[in-house]
Amino acid sequence: FPRRRRRQAQAPLSPAMATPRRVPTILFASSVAAEQDETFVHSLGLNGLLELIAADASFAPYEQTLFAESAxxxxxxxxTAEQNGKLDRRVEGFLNLLSAHFLSQAAQKALEYLLRHFRVHRHNSASLLRCILPYHGTRAFVRVAQLLRGSEQRGAWLRDGAGRLTAPPPRELVVGRAAKDTELLGQLTYLGAAHRVAASFSAVALLEIASRMRFTDAEAPLLRSLLEHAREGIASETAPDRRLVGMMLIT
Structure with a gap:
């Protein structure tokens, strides 16, 4: 009989052979992103921010905060929790502004930096989802939504049975989910007072949700949310489109 060969212990992988660490990215292949240092990512994000400032001066204050070199x-x-809370409020404010420009290359560069440095897909997933939701029918939405994480795996409902998100989700999926998810419904109502693209998306989605209602006891929380949104819309003096949607919801 042939002798049994003694199993040799495997040598540890060299750095060159090791599997590249996974990096949250929407602009690069993971292997490429893993080789980029923070200075490069910051420069990329700052470049995007400066382009955004040229289009909308409201972004200017963030050059000295989120995008400062000291960041x-x-x-x-x-x-501390207080300091992180302050950061979260700044990130939320920035993402609210960014939503109107989400499809621009400048916005993508700025968001790449926020994903890589501040991990906004983990720590600010609700604000990030609200930022991108009006663009659910685009590939840009898919690239960001694939990264969404949170304490409740926010965005998991967008994935298929195998846990994948490979194509833009139809509006019917968003509407169906919002009809039974008060948090998502709240996101939709918030968007009603945002930029025009968001407001239009919110209006269509809310009207579709209302048309599906059967006014059962189980739908009472949903009905209250819709009525509250309708009242706020009717009272709005600066958003005529939102006022119109409010009147349509009431009737």
């Missing part, structure tokens, strides 16, 4: 030293693990 590269910020680590959530080293900060």
């Amino acid at each position: 590269l030293q910020y680590s959530r693990r080293m900060q």
Whole structure:
């Protein structure tokens, strides 16, 4: 009989052979993103921000906060809950502004930096979903939504049975989910007071939700939310489209 060969212990992988670490990215292949340092990512994001400022001066204050060079030293693990809360409010404000420009290359560069440095897909997933939701029918939406994480795996409902999101979800999926998810419904009503693309999307979605209602006891929370949105819309003096949607919901 042939001798049994002694199994040799496997040598550890060299750095060149090791599997590249997974990096949240919407602009690069994961292997490419893993090789980029923070200075490069910050420069990319700052370039995007400056382009956004040229289009909308409302972005200007963020050059000295989220996109400041000193922000590269910020680590959530080293900060207090109060400091991280302040960061979250800044991120939310920025994402609210960014939504109107989401499909632009400038916005994609700025968002790449926020994903890579501040991990907004994990720590600010609700704000990020609200930012991109009006563009659910685009590939840009898919690239960002694939990264969404959170305490409740926010965005998991967008994936198929195998946990994948490979194509833009139809509006029917969003509407169907919002009809039974009060948090998502709240996102839709919030968008009604945002930029024109968001407001149009919100109006269509809310009217579709209302048309599906059968006014059962189980739908009482949904009905209250829709009526509250309708009242706020009718009272709006600066958003005529939102006022019109409010009147349509009431009738």
